[in-house]
Amino acid sequence: MTDMDKIKKVVIFGSGPIVIGQACEFDYSGTQACKALMGLGLEVVLINSNPATIMTDPDLATKVYVEPLKAPFVRKILEAEKPDAIIPTLGGQTALNLALELDADGTLKELDIRMLGSTRETIEAAEDREKFRALLDRVGGKYCRSELVRNFADGIAAGKDLGFPIILRPNYTLGGGGGGIAYSQEEYERMLANALQESPTSEVLVEESILGWKEYELEVMRDKNGTFVVICSIENFDPCGVHTGDSITIAPQQTLTDRQYQDMRDEARKIVDAVGLETGGANIQFAVNPDNGERIVIEMNPRVSRSSALASKATGFPIAKIAALVAMGHTLDEITNDITKTTPSCYEPALDYVVTKIPRFAFEKFEGTKDLLTTQMKSVGEVMSIGRTFKESLGKAISSLENYRGFEEVQFDEELISYPNSQRIFHIAQAFRDGKSVDDIHQLCQVNHWFLEQLKDIIDCELEIKKRGLNPDNILLAKRYGISDMRLADVCGLSEKEVRNLRVKHGVRPGYLRVDTCAGEFKSETPYFYSTYWSRREKREAIQDTVAILGSGPNRIGQGIEFDYSCVRGVKKFRSENNRVVMINTNPETVSTDYDTSDELFFEPLNAEYVAEVLDYTQPKGFVAQLGGQTPITIANDLVAEGYQILGSDLQTIDLAEDRALFSNLCQELNFKIPKAGIAGGINEALKIAQTINYPIMVRPSYVLGGRRMEVVENEEELRDYFTKYDKYISAPTPCLMDEFLENALEVDVDLVRGVDWVVIGGIVEHIEAAGVHSGDSMGVLPPQKLKVETTANIEKMSIDLANKMNIIGHLNLQLAVKNDQVYMIEANPRSSRSVPFVAKASRVPVVDLAVMAMLGYDKARVQPEKYDWAATEYVSVKGVVFPFKKFRDSDSILGPEMKSTGECMGRGKEYSDALLKALISSQNFLPKEGEVFLSLRDKDKDILLSSIKQLSEMGYSLTATSGTAKYLKDHGLNVEVIKKVHEGRPHCVDRIRSGDIALVINTTSGRRSIEASFGIRRSCIDYSVPCITERQAALATILALRSQRDGTISVSPLEKMI
Amino acid sequence: MDKSYLVIENGPCFAGVKRNDHEKAGEIVFNTSHSGYEEIATDPSYFNQIMVMTAPMMGNYGIDNDVWESEQYYINGFIALDIQETGRDQTWLHRLNEFKVPVLSEIDTRGIVTYIRDRGASWGAIVHASDENEAKQKAQELISETRSQEKDWPFRVTTRTIEEVKGDKADGPRVCLMNFGYKRNILRELKKRCSLIHIVPSRTTAKEIKELKVQGVLLSNGPGDPADVEFAVDTIKDLLGEIPIFGICMGHQLLGRALGAKTFKLKFGHRGANHPVKDIRNGQIYVTSQNHGYAVEEKGLPTDVKVSHINLNDQTVSGLECPSRSAFSVQFHPESHPGPRDAVTLFDEFINVCK
Secondary structure, three states: OHHHHOOOEEEEEOOOOOEOOEOOHHHHHHHHHHHHHHHOOOEEEEEOOOOOOOOOOOOOOOEEEOOOOOHHHHHHHHHHHOOOEEEOOOOHHHHHHHHHHHHHOOHHHHOOOEEOOOOHHHHHHHHOHHHHHHHHHHHOOOOOOEEEEOOHHHHHHHHHHHOOOEEEEEOOOHHHOOOEEEOOHHHHHHHHHHHHHHOOOOOEEEEEOOOOOEEEEEEEEEOOOOOEEEEEEEEEOOOOOOOHHHOOEEEOOOOOOHHHHHHHHHHHHHHHHHHOOOOEEEEEEEEEOOOOOOEEEEEEEOOOOHHHHHHHHHHOOOHHHHHHHHHOOOOOOOOEOOOOOOOEOOOOOEOOOEEEEEEEOOHHHOOOOOOOOOOOOOOOEEEEEEEOOHHHHHHHHHHHOOOOOOOOOOOOOOHHHHOOOOOHHHHHHHHHHOOOOHHHHHHHHOOOHHHHHHHHHHHHHHHHHHHHOOOHHHHHHHHHOOOOHHHHHHHHOOOHHHHHHHHHHOOOOOEEEEOOOEOOOOOOOOOEEEEEOOOOOOOOOOOOOEEEEEOOOOOEOOEOHHHHHHHHHHHHHHHHOOOEEEEEEOOOOOOOOOOOOOOEEEEOOOOHHHHHHHHHHHOOOEEEOOOOOHHHHHHHHHHHHOOOOEEOOOHHHHHHHHOHHHHHHHHHHOOOEOOOEEEEOOHHHHHHHHHHHOOOEEEEEOOOOOOOOOEEEOOHHHHHHHHHHOHHHOOOOOOEEEEEOOOOOEEEEEEEEEEOOEEEEEEEEEEOOOOOOOOOOOOEEEOOOOOOHHHHHHHHHHHHHHHHHHOOOEEEEEEEEEEOOEEEEEEEEOOOOOOHHHHHHHHOOOHHHHHHHHHOOOOHHHHOHHHOOHHHOOOEEEEEEEOOHHHOOOOOOOOOOOOOOOEEEEEEEOOHHHHHHHHHHHHHOOOOOOOEEEEEOOHHHHHHHHHHHHHHHHOOOEEEEOHHHHHHHHHOOOOEEEOEOHHHOOOEHHHHHHOOOEEEEEEOOOOHHHHHHOHHHHHHHHHOOOOEEOOHHHHHHHHHHHHHHHHOOOOOOOOOOOO | OOEEEEEEOOOOEEEEEEOOOOOEEEEEEEEOOOOOHHHHHOOHHHOOEEEEEOOOEEOOOOOOHHHOOOOOOOOOEEEOOEEOOOOOOOOHHHHHHHOOOOEEEOOOHHHHHHHHHHHOOEEEEEEEEOOHHHHHHHHHHHHHHHHOOOOOHHHHHOOOOOEEEEOOOOOOOEEEEEOOOOOHHHHHHHHHHOOEEEEEOOOOOHHHHHHOOOOEEEEOOOOOOHHHOHHHHHHHHHHOOOOOEEEEOHHHHHHHHHOOOOEEEEEEEEEEEEEEEEEOOOOOEEEEEEEEEEEEOOOOOOOOOEEEEEEOOOOOEEEEEEHHHOEEEEOOEOOOOOOOOOOOOHHHHHHHHOO
């Protein structure tokens, strides 16, 4: 420890905005590591641009910087903080790449900062595929026949040698970005070009296919003395060919013999030593030929990863915490196992249960994208579940996904078994239902027999119940097989309630077992539980002042890490107010599912059945549904019906917000302006309504989630088109909702908290894009930059009036729009919101803490609401947004009423332009300092953008434009080159984007036809990583930021503590 | 209809689903390994024991005669939550039935483990009966009968004659393997490194061993209480200082006793593939495979005997060395099977002292 004693101050890098392949698991790892390092008495400085994280809570570390994870900004922070060391292994690929850059440019050396956990050599040995292969040769590891190619011609030659299918893996990309499997020459050529482009080093590994092999992963840990442990073995349900993040996986591995497993373990150890990983966690992926046991190494990550989060939750071994401690020179035998409190951490967890992870996908959000799984990750979240057997755990995992009732019956499609896709397991189940054999199905999908046999057992059990009806024995068996009450109800033609009553009548209730790392060998008091029907329920006494907080389940577009922030902050506040907290959640990537976040953790599906059982077992005084997003709100009704108390706003209040009719009545009573609206069951009715509303009109089918199929129609023709297109979704019983579209209106989000006799406004976020872009996809700024003072006051007053009228207790999130100084009330959500963590960090108002006080019934005298002034901040904070279009070939990046973003970032500065620049740098990756700006604008935006475009020209950017735009700009004295539109012949604008000549694109458009016509522009920008702005307000903001970038110096500042 | 139980002596009955008609008594022990069920079932150290696997799903990867640790099945019962039974032709369950091992599944293994952990190792029996009372009575009979047999368990599993096995390394040493119920993988590891291996019965005298002119003696693993294996202790005493000795598991305990140490019964033993052991001599930590119910007491060791390894879970003695008499031993299984191979170099250490 001698040289480590000198280390007093450590910097941890986060992973930035949530993107596919790098999500909130790094919030979990950063948070856990931070707690561990603070526990050692170190000063910890966190840097992350993502405000939705718990790790950026100003209470967690010594200092928190919400700044771009880019070398110039980070260097500035390092200069100011003068840390002794950085730990780059906890923030995913982003943090590793950043550390490499700071090492390469000499910053670390110059400032005398050590890199702990990993070194440049280690990172390169593991990540540079040629170096890694040389290393495998040394230790006798095998790998796929493959070739590293650096240009197209070599790639084509290599392809000829390898034969199809061929796997492409670009170097140094996260989540396998730009990679994939090519089955034909044509496909290969296209993918090769793209992969070369994607790799920052223009290197692509093309390799022979090992499709059909079994895939495994080992999560390992090493300390400075060379003590090596395997924390968890993971086996993939899907055979090789699917990114492990997109595979259904289980832990521990089930189908390797001990010899095969120990061979793999030995090889993992050799690799870790050879890579030179001195301390910390790593994962190594293997493939095993099911026919002869032959094994190859797929890859290694010398850092904490997505699977580390899963492995931590699956075993109870806190990987990130231990990784941080061993990085500081502690050894595994010195660190006590937190769970048993008596044994050391240099052991390998023994599990007496099976863990299943299922990814959650969002294909429906990206029109035109095929639901096809490849080596490039596409899932947006995941669920994990624990059961005593694979069947039980699989069933619970399916329930955890929230969007399935179980193995629902589907229209069998053999093709959907024969290639990997998100629906495959349901079609396999259906195949069994239709009488296919294990061998038949294995032939089609190559999924291991063992898994298929397990699935068949589940379906056989369902079929038996269908035939005989429910009895005490088969209910118990069904529950042990993980079949939900909902699914049993569907199988038997009963209601879920009837099944539940029958089950309870027969005494079939789950017991709760502890996750204890040691299969019961040692006594453990750690309150981390899972339910199982393999164990009897022990009665326990209710413990006073217990509250249950329902989490937000798997991340998905529209409901992500922001809600885990609310939950975790809520847990802390309830605990500091002397309540015991029972946390229920099913997302392994989160901080809320860390066993030391709450007093008791139940890793359970968030549906009424499983949550009610936990409430029955733990007997809290109430449950909290307003912190975990829409998921808990959806089941609140059922839980109240079962007799459990909801804390905060009651069901009536929730209904007022959720029911459109009730809500608009309420607004009318308060004399609020609301957009004109109507409901049409068919086109004729719609045309009539259109006359009263006036175009443009926002249209959407009823019963849609997250803005699905929501569009703005500009005229009658488009309205007719819309009804033709979505004919099958619209009918008298499921009508089309039509709302006046407040064109060019300014939208705002309000987050407030109301207690019995008080209200605190957490903040007002002004959207940067005009109305029409989903609030989750629009950039935002706090404090507002455009709103007049009196309008802001009016918004505050309306918000408070509404909260009082609705009798809100706790959180209320509102969306309002401002047009011609008139304020319209658009929507209310009686819960914490996506914007809460951003608002709290920008305004310093501890919004969630206040909501907890409200739920606990604290009055004005106790809360002192007057202390909290959201507008009193001297900083401007801008929320930036990141999108996953790159992963979804053929999807359009134009923004609209349907949310598509996966994550957000925050830029802070004394000036708006400075904050804006940082937000854009964090979300766009880079903004060009010079070069060609290509413009294609719709008519109504031209005047508004003109002066900003002039500034672009003055800053030295050259301008090109499509003919109409170019003519307009020329008429206004600008020097513009005309570029052809796609249909005008070649070379056209898309060619020019592809050739790399264009640095920035501003393309605003509206109306279905123009949108379709300009699709190629936006898509090529996505494919070739050219920033593309599709909305005029965003364009203005971007040009402002470009100016700031030109004249500004970089300034950084830590977050201020909450009020 | 008959029900099936695991009856714990002076304790509760756990109901399970019977997978065959066999009934047997034995000491109830649990093992936390995730894999290696077939190695475990054929390990002679599990003689007279009913094996409760904590890992819930057994039989997943089928069977393989090559992994047997002896020529037969030694366990007196196999209990797991879920045992794979499928149309595949060769299954683990068929194999257990074939060797007349009583099998229970769909039983609260966690409950059994917790009971054993809290109350200590217990005897019990797998029986089929109409109710718990009948089950308890049947179990007690079986337990008494099994218990009344010869106490020197290694003597019951050992070979009766001296066997010679040719090693693969012509210039390697000639060694003696004292068979207290050795695992085949110990022999495999020796074959890799030796020219000839004499496998001798557990009650072989020092004189007989000396006549074999071996350069080292390996004391094997084996079942039961080392205090009941008195004959071998005398043999070891006579060999000490004359021929280098390496003891594994039972062999370690017997070496300890021969060196003057005491052995004691652990509350519920160590059985699994995840036990951390520290080599005090070089600070290295191994994750080891373990299977023992007794341990050597640290107190009262003679001054020339040092503790070389400790179990980091409970600080018990996990290895001894007596350099002055060229003897050393480990409580765990460097030959693994099942379990990690971190400590396999101990065999090289042994070969190095066989001069």
